[in-house]
Amino acid sequence: MRRDVFQALADPTRRAILLLLASHAMTPSAIAVEFQTSRQAVSKHIQMLTECELVKQQQQGREIYYSLEIKKIKEIDKWLEQFKKIWEDRFDQLDNVLLTLKKNEK
Amino acid sequence: MRRDVFQALADPTRRAILLLLASHAMTPSAIAVEFQTSRQAVSKHIQMLTECELVKQQQQGREIYYSLEIKKIKEIDKWLEQFKKIWEDRFDQLDNVLLTLKKNEK
DNA sequence: AATATGCGCAATTGATTTATTGCATATATT
DNA sequence: AATATATGCAATAAATCAATTGCGCATATT
Numbered sequence: 001m002r003r004d005v006f007q008a009l010a011d012p013t014r015r016a017i018l019l020l021l022a023s024h025a026m027t028p029s030a031i032a033v034e035f036q037t038s039r040q041a042v043s044k045h046i047q048m049l050t051e052c053e054l055v056k057q058q059q060q061g062r063e064i065y066y067s068l069e070i071k072k073i074k075e076i077d078k079w080l081e082q083f084k085k086i087w088e089d090r091f092d093q094l095d096n097v098l099l100t101l102k103k104n105e106k
Numbered sequence: 107m108r109r110d111v112f113q114a115l116a117d118p119t120r121r122a123i124l125l126l127l128a129s130h131a132m133t134p135s136a137i138a139v140e141f142q143t144s145r146q147a148v149s150k151h152i153q154m155l156t157e158c159e160l161v162k163q164q165q166q167g168r169e170i171y172y173s174l175e176i177k178k179i180k181e182i183d184k185w186l187e188q189f190k191k192i193w194e195d196r197f198d199q200l201d202n203v204l205l206t207l208k209k210n211e212k
Numbered sequence: 213a214a215t216a217t218g219c220g221c222a223a224t225t226g227a228t229t230t231a232t233t234g235c236a237t238a239t240a241t242t
Numbered sequence: 243a244a245t246a247t248a249t250g251c252a253a254t255a256a257a258t259c260a261a262t263t264g265c266g267c268a269t270a271t272t
Contacts, residue, residue, distance in 0.1 A: 010116035011260080015185075022192050029218060041261050043220065062218050062269040073189045079121075080186070083179045086128050117230085135248065147231050149250070168239040168248050 005072055008052045013037065014045045018068060021055060025067035111178055114158045119143065120151045124174060127161060131173035 008014055017031055028046055032039040046066055049055040054072045058065045114120055123137055134152055138145040152172055155161040160178045164171045 004118070006112075006115045006118075006121065009112045012110075012112075013260090015112065019188060022189055027218075028220090037260090038262070039219080040221095040263080044260070047220085064219070068189075068192070070189070070192070073186065077183075077186055077190075080179065080183055082125060083128055083174075083176065084183075086174070086176065119230095133248075134250090143230095144232070145249085146233080146251095150230075153250085170249070 003048065003051050005052050005054060005076055008048055008054055009076070011045065013042075014049060017042070017045055017049065018054060018073075021066055021068045025058065025065040027063045027065055031066075109154065109157050111158050111160060111182055114154055114160055115182070117151065119148075120155060123148070123151055123155065124160060124179075127172055127174045131164065131171040133169045133171055137172075 009018075013035060016035070020026060020031060020034060028043050029039055031046070032042040035042065046055060050057065050066075052072065053069055055066050056069045058067070115124075119141060122141070126132060126137060126140060134149050135145055137152070138148040141148065152161060156163065156172075158178065159175055161172050162175045164173070
């Protein structure tokens with residue numbers, strides 16, 4: 001079973017759950033009422049998010065509050081940074097082109 | 107068929123292809139030799155990346171060079187920004203805690 | 213103590229994905 | 243002109259995923 005952060009983000013419901021949890025911790029049942037799916041479906045999504053460590057839990061009596069694990073979100077950002085170097089470089093190249101054009105105007 | 111950027115990133119081979127194309131444009135056959143999969147499998151991945159506009163093509167004779175579409179990568183970054191606000195806020199809160207502690211020391 | 217609620221776990225089913233195989237088409241090479 | 247190469251497309255099979263259903267267990271509520 002594939003269980004990495006990117007696989008977790010592939011599902012729109014899971015992305016929505018992450019956004020929900022971003023503002024405050026919630027129980028699975030509370031999350032379920034926000035969507036059209038069943039509590040069990042949400043539970044499955046949460047299970048995956050937990051396995052990927054995108055979400056952490058805190059038990060309170062019989063309720064379990066889930067909240068966002070920001071560390072992992074940062075990992076995605078790290079992966080993106082590999083590309084940021086490139087797009088900055090390309091902007092640099094574009095800048096150079098513009099500079100050359102300006103010089104030629106003179 | 108789900109065909110969004112996040113779904114495209116879910117597959118590790120596709121992520122690797124994107125990284126490959128980040129440095130320079132490549133043909134499907136050239137990409138295929140870098141991995142263990144067949145050319146057709148790579149072709150399928152590229153097809154999906156094209157549909158998501160993560161990749162653009164440029165035909166040169168019978169060869170097709172694929173290269174990264176940086177715009178779309180930025181879209182992922184935009185999605186992440188929703189969370190960045192939160193984690194910055196939480197750092198602010200942490201800063202406040204530290205400040206309070208320092209004040210109490212005095 | 214009996215009942216209700218919140219939750220996880222397992223089995224099942226249907227949908228979606230991934231990789232393979234085989235083929236067709238267009239462009240090079242000989 | 244014949245052959246080789248680069249590629250896309252379609253059909254199929256295998257793997258994976260998502261949602262439902264039904265269950266059991268622990269914690270609240272009455």
